[in-house]
Amino acid sequence: MALVNEHFLKLPGSYLFSDIAKKVNTFKVTHPKQDIIRLGIGDVTRPLPQASIEAMHKAVEELTSKGTFRGYGPEQGYDFLIDAIIKHDFAPRGIHLSPTEVFVNDGAKSDTGNIGDILRHDNSVGVTDPIYPVYIDSNVMSGRAGVLQEDGKWSNVVYIPCTSDNDFIPQIPDKRIDILYLCYPNNPTGTTLTKEELKKWVNYALANDTLILFDAAYEAYIQDPEIPHSIYEIKGAKKCAIEFRSFSKTAGFTGVRCGYTIVPKEVTAATLSGERISLNKLWNRRQCTKFNGTSYITQRGAEAIYSPEGKEQVKETINYYMTNAKIMKEGLEATGLKVYGGENAPYLWVKTPNNTSSWRFFDQMLYEANVVGTPGVGFGPSGEGYIRLTAFGERENCIEAMRRIRNWIK
Secondary structure, eight states: OOOOOGGGGGSOSSOHHHHHHHHHHHHHHHOTTOOOEEOSSOOOOSOOOHHHHHHHHHHHHHTTSTTTOOOSOOTTOOHHHHHHHIIIIIGGGTOOOOGGGEEEESOHHHHHHHGGGGSOTTOOEEEEESOOHHHHHHHHHTTOSOOBOTTSOBTTEEEEEOSGGGTTOOOOOSSOOSEEEEESSOTTTOOOOOHHHHHHHHHHHHHHTOEEEEEOTTGGGOOOTTSOSSGGGSTTGGGTEEEEEESHHHHSTTTTOOEEEEOOTTOEEEOTTOOEEEHHHHHHHHHHHHOOOOOHHHHHHHHHTTSHHHHHHHHHHHHHHHHHHHHHHHHHHHTTOOEEEOSSSSEEEEEOGGGOOHHHHHHHIIIIIOEEOEEGGGGOGGGTTEEEEESOSOHHHHHHHHHHHHHHHO
16 A cells, blocks of 8 residues: 655645635635736746847757757756856856756756755755745655744744744754755845845854855845845855755746756755765756756747847846836835835845735735735745735736735825
8 A cells, every 4th residue: 555645635625825815715716807917926928038039949950950950958957058157146246156966957946945954854944934835835745844823823843933023034053953944035034134134044053053045036036235146145144055046037948947056165064973975966966867957949049038139138137027017116115015025136026015815915915806816825924914926917917916905005
């Protein structure tokens, strides 16, 4: 008799965004004539950069000829993309990486969820709260999170609150944690950490032998030159941090699927006997077993992002979304709502009025303004009383959504 991994049974019945989809579908059935504007799930709406499209077409053509056909590629990624990543994303910031420290993947979500494969099930876990659900759910699946308690927290997870009370700056915990997740610019709050604040976490990790899993999927949206784009801008971070990046929101690759993970050779973890093991070697071994690499066509498209034309096209796309964010933030604040984020990230974190619960506000906004957001409590207990809106929509939809919300709030 085959036995299931019973840790999966501890998970809530469905993923957050599945619950949202069900509620929206119910509304559509009962209100078929109503036009819904979706500002909830962080999917992009702008087309791929022209440079990427042309590069991918060329790559397809290469596969039609015997002389240029390619089959299996390297699990870690093609050298042409890895070299471009190092040259353009890290070298300009004074960060020196070896090509063998870069692992191309099919998007940051996969690796942030799979990195736990190389870490013991009984490591303690810390997360800023609210947080991207994948971090928690993947640890539940491995048995690392414990059991779900009545307060919405998992028993073996340390929650580090980020709310308006502390300006969304997580405070250093008073006990050590084995694995710590940080995401900046933050999803869902849209907030950032200064270099000094991030340095505190690196120092904490070095002092406590903590592994930081740093999600920098939204770094391209940073507008403030003083905000760090990579944790490796902090001295010593290569000894304690793994960083995840994505082309999904940077260049519209949500459907194409491509990103990468940096696992420095210096970062290690211990066996029970105290032997230090290179996580770079373990991750490479894991990838060679479980991952056949991102497609050649996709990687050529990603490489083109770093061309002069690609950089300009990506910049235009990011400016489009950040202009949306500005329009939305100003529109929401004009109604009297308190809004965070939206300045260095494409997410706006909106405080619900009159102590309204997240799901209650979600329902009201859907039924009365026909606008879809994401309930903040879906990202963790500290998200209660907030709702997340994204700036990835079409400009006219963002403007119309603000008009609807303004009329509704009045």
